[in-house]
Amino acid sequence: MKRFYLTAAITAAALALPALPALAQTADVTIGISVTTTGPAAALGIPERNALEFVPKEIGGVPLKVIVLDDGGDPTTATTNARRFVTESKADIIMGSSTTPPSIAISNVANEAGIPHFGLAPFPITPERARWSVSMPQPIPIMGKVLYEHMKSKGVKTVGYIGYSDSYGDLWFNDFKAQGLPMGMTMVDEERFARPDTSVTGQVLKLIAANPDAILIGASGTAAALPQTELRERGYKGLIYQTHGAASMDFIRIAGKAAEGVLMASGPVMDPEDQPDEAATKKPGLALNTAYEAKYGPNSRSQFAGHSYDAFEVLKRVIPTALKTAKPGTPEFREAIRQALLSEREIAASQGVYNFTEKDRFGLDDRSRILLTVKDGKYTLAK
Structure with missing residues (x-):
């Protein structure tokens, strides 16, 4: 009997699933997903969870058993969730999380256990995490380059930076040094803030005093709107650039008029309608957005929904290949997934075209990025 389980589980009770015959249990492909549906990063995790409603219930004739847990954006909770997937659920595949720090934590567990891991947030994939982990979101260097090239085209010479005081903020700060500085730009001030902070007034005043031509904000989710709003309210007139971590309608809703004119790197899922018909990302992007907005309302599309949706687009290709050599629930099957x-x-997926290698665990190229701006309260392609 083919069954599909999708449990938005926060408590152990949600894992109490009906007993299945042993044969059916061994036939399922078990996927454990830890996302952030509560806390400051819920604006990222909720669309990732919602998109799971539109993914396949079986692949290659084999049912998918999907278990979803909330980690609240906490690396310790994410570690606990990942260990539960390993020991209790006997997962074949693990996904998560919605932000960088818990994604690192899950990757560590997956690589210790030898289970394929799909990160749903950009995170550094070091050699010790490279064997079993891949990342669905675009790597920082690909997204950063389109921002710095735009800065250069607008004559930007000096840049101020404000970003999270964690690994996501570090990734963007280091990328600007690696790519922006060689393009002839100078960073005149660096400021940081914590994800739960409710004010960045002190940091913004320092940035404005430095008077840069442009400011780069290395933040994600709704918190990315905090420095955006503060900068405009304090009178900053220069260009403001946001990362793909902010690409959602919630950013516009919270930033309001302050969002007007922002320059934002994004995946193509935010605007598949304007892609040429031959673009490989157009069909999956339209499929996701049509289904998502039919249920959650017009303009509810999200960069983050694309990450979890695309993980299953990848699985649609790799699971049938793995099934040719091994059965789900075995170490051999997990290795076969890794090889596939x-x-x-x-x-092809909504956010890009994936070609993973042993060294490239992001697997994306320039087809995975667009540049957006906000005009009259709506995203549009930037020029």
């Missing part, structure tokens, strides 16, 4: 991630090429 390396052998399958040109996997």
Whole structure:
């Protein structure tokens, strides 16, 4: 009997699933997903969870057993969730989390256990995490380059930076040094803030005093609107750039008029309608957005929904390949998934076209990015 379980689980009670015959249990592909549906980063995790309503219930004729847990954006909770997937659920695949710090935590567990891991937030994939982890979001260097090239085209010479005081903020700060500085730009001030902070007045005043031509905000979710709003309310007139971590309608809703004119890197899922018909990302992007907005309302599309949706687009290619050599629930199947991630090429999804290798665990190229701005309260392609 084929069954599909999708449990938005926060308590152990949500894992109390009906007993299945042993044969059916061994046939399922079990996928454990830890996302952030509560706390400051819920604006990222909720669309990732919602998008799971539109993914396949089976692949290659095999049912998918999907278990979803909330980690609240906390690395310790994410670690606990990942260990539960390993020990209790006997997961074949693990996904998560919605932000960088808990994604690192989950990757560590997955690599210790030898289970394929799909990160749903950009995170550094170091050699010790490279064997079993891949990342669905675009890598920082690909998204950063489109921002710095735009800065250069607008004659920007000096840049101020304000970002999270964690690994996501570090990734963007270091990327600007690696790519922006060689383009001839100078960073004149660096400020940081914590994800739960409710004020960045002190940091913004220092940035404005430095008087840069442009300011780069290395933040994600609704918290990215905090410095955006403060900068405009304090009279900053220069260009403001946001990362793909802010690409959602919630950003516009919270920032309001202060969002007007922002320059934002984004995945193509935010605007598949304006892509050429031959673009590989157009069809999956339209499919996701049509289903998502039909249920959650017009303009509810999200960069983050694309991350979890695309993980299943990848699985649609790799699971049938893995099933040729091994059965779910075995170490051999997990290894077969890992190998299939390396052998399958040109996997089209809403956010890009994936070609994973042993060294490139993001697997994306320039087809995975667009540049947006906000005009009259709506996202539009930037020029």
